[in-house]
Amino acid sequence: MRSCRAFAAKQGIEVMEEYSDRNVSGASLIRSGMQKMLRDSQAGRFDIVFSEAMDRLSCSQSDIAAIFERFQF
Numbered sequence: 365m366r367s368c369r370a371f372a373a374k375q376g377i378e379v380m381e382e383y384s385d386r387n388v389s390g391a392s393l394i395r396s397g398m399q400k401m402l403r404d405s406q407a408g409r410f411d412i413v414f415s416e417a418m419d420r421l422s423c424s425q426s427d428i429a430a431i432f433e434r435f436q437f
Contacts, residue, residue: 368414380410393427405435 365382372379381404385395393399398421404410413435415421422428 365416367416372414377412393422393430398422402431402434 365384369379381401383397383401385397393402401413405413418428421431
């Protein structure tokens with residue numbers, strides 16, 4: 365999270381929320397932090413998501429595609 369905060373600050377972007385699923389496998393989207401992020405996305409609570417790497421969102425490429433699709437709509 366530190367590197368994402370630093371990048372956002374460098375870009376002049378205010379961080380509104382941080383989502384975390386510490387010590388929980390990224391093999392599933394059924395994680396409390398991920399579910400909150402998806403709900404917040406649907407509610408239009410943010411415009412940008414910063415992640416240190418794609419595998420921080422999910423280990424599954426199909427899950428990454430599904431997340432991207434949800435963010436688009």
